[in-house]
Amino acid sequence: MAPSSASDSPIAAEYRRPTKPPAAPATLTAVTTYGGDSVPASELIDIGVNLTHKRFHRDRDAVIQRAADAGVTRMVLTGVDAPGSQAALELAQLHPGRMTATAGVHPHHAADWDGDTEAALRRLLAAPQAVAVGETGLDFFRDFSPRPAQEAAFEAQLDLAAETGRPVFLHQRDAAERFLAILRAHRQRLCGAVLHCFTGDQTLLHACLDLDLHIGVTGWVCDERRGGALRECVADIPADRLMIETDAPFLLPRDLEPRPRDGRNEPAFLPHILRAVAALRDETPAALAETTRTTAERFFGLAG
Ligand SMILES: [Zn+2]
Secondary structure (H helix, E strand, C coil): CCCCCHHHCHHHHHHHCCCCCCCCCHHHCCHHHHHHCCCCCCCEEEEEECCCCHHHCCCHHHHHHHHHHCCEEEEEECCCCHHHHHHHHHHHHCCCCCEEEEECCCHHHHHHCCHHHHHHHHHHCCCCCEEEEEEEEEECCCCCCCHHHHHHHHHHHHHHHHHHCCCEEEEEECCHHHHHHHHHHHHHHCCCEEECCCCCCHHHHHHHHHCCCEEEECHHHHCCCCCHHHHHHHHHCCHHHEEECCCECCCCCCCCCCCCCCCCCCHHHHHHHHHHHHHHHCCCHHHHHHHHHHHHHHHHCCCC
């Protein structure tokens, strides 16, 4: 798509327009006490929020406010294709010090990858608020894009990360073997790499740690059925490699009480994930809040 300035984009326009105060769902009013105990004093960074997703169009300002009220003071917005990455960057630029963004093409959209896409991402990555390349990787579970296209887009984005000196924000599902092989070939040239929404087992975790990856943990860890393997190995992640994320609006923690009626996840629920991970690692939420925050600051080059 043609580059457009922040001033004429739909996101920026939406932000200039006075908005009616959104009607907050009744279930969300007590968000700071979700899980029944208080929010840790340390501020939290949600490293994976799809805040430009259409499910947030209706009440995005309220979502941002609820996140801040819950102690989630900073967010890294996920870019999933070129226009989406531009929207994420523009939104981040409207919230300096509170939001940054990734710029990349998700494997679901890899079939769209071409020279124009790459040029668009390169332009976005010139902005200081574009702190990582991604989300990129392989998804052989959904196979929304042909696998050769996924691999080509993945490799091109690893090259782009090396060239621009940005870390990569990675996605992998049912493609571990090819994912690790491709990443291994590029790893030396990358300044950092985080596998977001890690859902694997101990074997995959250690293969990732051997490649010096950081690990992003979502509310998947709160699911005692699907998240069993992750729950068993989350304590193996070194403190300086572990970061937390909601992946909102996706992956509402399964055990969240009360459950939002619309099933939408939002960054205000990050403390719930923090508490679950802390319990599994036998740490206090406050200590884990501190280490995940400093790890995210260092990884994404965020000012402390
Ligand atoms: Zn993902």
